[in-house]
Amino acid sequence: MLRVLAVDDEEPALAELLYLLRADPRVRAAEGATDANEALRRIGHALDSGGDDAGFIDVLFLDIQMAGLTGLDVARLLAGFAKPPMIVFVTAHEDFAVQAFDLKAVDYVLKPVRRERLAEAVRRVAEQAAVARPAVDLSADRIPVELGGVTRLVAVADITYAEAQGDYARLHTADASHLVRIPLTTLEERWQPHGFVRIHRSHLVALHRIDELRLDGGGMSVRIGDAELAVSRRHASRVRELLMRRAGG
Secondary structure, eight states, X not given: OEEEEEEOSSHHHHHHHHHHHHTSTTEEEEEEESSXXXXXXXXXXXXXXXXXXXXXXXXXXXXXXXXXXXXXHHHHHHTTSSSOOEEEEEESOSTTHXXXXXXXXXXXXXXXXXXHHHHHHHHHHHHHHHTSOOOOOTTSSEEEEEETTEEEEEEGGGEEEEEEETTEEEEEESSOEEEESOOHHHHHHHHGGGTEEEEETTEEEEGGGOOEEEEETTEEEEEETTEEEEEOHHHHHHHHHHHHHHHHO
């Protein structure tokens, strides 16, 4: 779930924004700051305390036109941080949208803020947060995944296969899939004791979840539920050997 800092030098606007954010089930905590300097102090303290600290800030909902430093100034300063929070600009002015997105803002919400539009911004932030979480302890029997802004623990025993997607992996269970920021090679190393085997550069499967081994014209594939996955020539003999051992043992 998201930890939010909302920044606006107009207190009524800040109070309304915090009210809407706190009503969203994807938001764990939402605090407010009435000027940019206060916001920067809080962010600096949160980053110093480490990413697992309860005070860590995932996202800023940031007004642009404020006394002193503007929201754009804050965004430029944060760009120099090692792990800055995400930014959603909340403003009454359309004129700064190009600059905002040049600064990698996740979204740009116009005032007066509508509940539905704010919910869409929170959804976008939650999606980005889901694939930006740090690597987790893969030796455990459960792995945390983000689903709709909520962190859930998925049992490794429930995962049927994992699919490479660049630096990420999509974990498949019988009824869902979850994208995590973990390379498939890392999963392969850590999950061998759980009975996972590499069958292709793109797929890692739970051996006990294989329903069928298929041979067709010199090619090999395995069926896991409704999914049919190709076995590369490089891995074919190893996969067949492991399945024969399992069938015999």
